[in-house]
Amino acid sequence: MYSRYTFDYPYPVAISVNAPVGGMEYPMICWQRPRPEKDGTYSKRTKYGLISVIIHEVGHNWFPMIVNSDERQWMWMDEGLNSFLQFLTEQEWEADYPSRIMPERMGGLLSYLKSPNKMPIMTGADSLQSTGYNAYTKPTLALNILRESVLGREQFDYAFKQYARRWMFKSPTPTDFFRTMEDASGQDLDWFWRGWFYGIEHTDISIENVHHYKMDSRDPYKDKTAKKDKRAAEPDRLFQKLNKPLPKRVDAFPELKDFYNEFDELDVTDKDGASYEKLIKGLSEKEKAMLKSKGQFYVVDLKNLGGLVMPVVLKVTYEDKSTEEIRLPAQIWRRNPESISKMIVADKKITRIEVDPHRETADVDIENNYFPRRMREHTFGISKSKKPSGNNPLRDKQKAEEKARKEAEEKKKKEAEKEENKKPAPKKK
Numbered sequence: 001m002y003s004r005y006t007f008d009y010p011y012p013v014a015i016s017v018n019a020p021v022g023g024m025e026y027p028m029i030c031w032q033r034p035r036p037e038k039d040g041t042y043s044k045r046t047k048y049g050l051i052s053v054i055i056h057e058v059g060h061n062w063f064p065m066i067v068n069s070d071e072r073q074w075m076w077m078d079e080g081l082n083s084f085l086q087f088l089t090e091q092e093w094e095a096d097y098p099s100r101i102m103p104e105r106m107g108g109l110l111s112y113l114k115s116p117n118k119m120p121i122m123t124g125a126d127s128l129q130s131t132g133y134n135a136y137t138k139p140t141l142a143l144n145i146l147r148e149s150v151l152g153r154e155q156f157d158y159a160f161k162q163y164a165r166r167w168m169f170k171s172p173t174p175t176d177f178f179r180t181m182e183d184a185s186g187q188d189l190d191w192f193w194r195g196w197f198y199g200i201e202h203t204d205i206s207i208e209n210v211h212h213y214k215m216d217s218r219d220p221y222k223d224k225t226a227k228k229d230k231r232a233a234e235p236d237r238l239f240q241k242l243n244k245p246l247p248k249r250v251d252a253f254p255e256l257k258d259f260y261n262e263f264d265e266l267d268v269t270d271k272d273g274a275s276y277e278k279l280i281k282g283l284s285e286k287e288k289a290m291l292k293s294k295g296q297f298y299v300v301d302l303k304n305l306g307g308l309v310m311p312v313v314l315k316v317t318y319e320d321k322s323t324e325e326i327r328l329p330a331q332i333w334r335r336n337p338e339s340i341s342k343m344i345v346a347d348k349k350i351t352r353i354e355v356d357p358h359r360e361t362a363d364v365d366i367e368n369n370y371f372p373r374r375m376r377e378h379t380f381g382i383s384k385s386k387k388p389s390g391n392n393p394l395r396d397k398q399k400a401e402e403k404a405r406k407e408a409e410e411k412k413k414k415e416a417e418k419e420e421n422k423k424p425a426p427k428k429k
């Protein structure tokens, strides 16, 4: 796995020891815990914890044993790159492997990313705080986003391999990594390194508004009727209508009424008709066709609340329930990194738009990703006692089986005794 993304393993052995301490890595040998219980059972946490640590510590043979970055200076260069390859390896172990950066498991990382007390990944190892996030999971997340959502797997994997090969048995610094990834992928990634490695901002893109535009037919008969329908559908908002209507003076003295009491400005007049005829006459065939178009125009206003510049993935749902995905590169923010508007031209009506439907950009607040918004769901409850510690269902199962087996044995024994008693007592000779 690691070799596929880098270079062939050049050492003769890779020994992994299931030790009570660890994980700790050395060239060609490493130590991993946890160990199973003495009875041979183990929890799910132990199982996946151990598999992950073995992948991780053996993986250190590549970074930093061979690609020999200075771990005392830049912790992410070995831990981060190694954790990233560990993630790829875990995902090839089995479907839904519980990796630490899976969307359903990275709540802690997302909370860290949006908290005010954080420092950039590019902080010297001596000063680095929250190393679990800054040296391991955040670089893993960033590189996975670079691979899946920015460069694409083919380009990323080629560039990453170039880095590993160029710098094997050498001592690269962060800029060697950044430069090689840009050089080999042919992409300007300065904005990405700045955001994810030098910056402390997070992803939080919100849909602020969606505007719907339709072509005005300019036909007074159609337009004024539509406006009348709209007016009729409006709720009675005049506050006086809430109370008993007061007698009106014009009812008592009808002579006070004039033309404007009858006139409705939404009635089509002869003048309207004439000016419409004139307008149509002056239009080209193309313009006439445009007037008849059923096109729907939408403008989606997006706000970058988190500050981090990221690609924008929009999932659009139409009134016939069909959906479409629109992927916009991060460059869409280049003129205004705080807010942008994107026009969508459709031939049917849009009912819903969602940002980042696959949760691929580590957006810290997904509730503002929906237009229209959905209700925020919460739960609360009563708790009296703490959960029993130690979650080892494998042992529980074995214990239950053991108990059932003993009970069955007991039953058998009793039945055998019963049978024995039923037998007529041996006759005395």
Ligand SMILES: [Zn+2]
Binding pocket: 056, 060, 079, 082
């Ligand atoms: Zn490590």
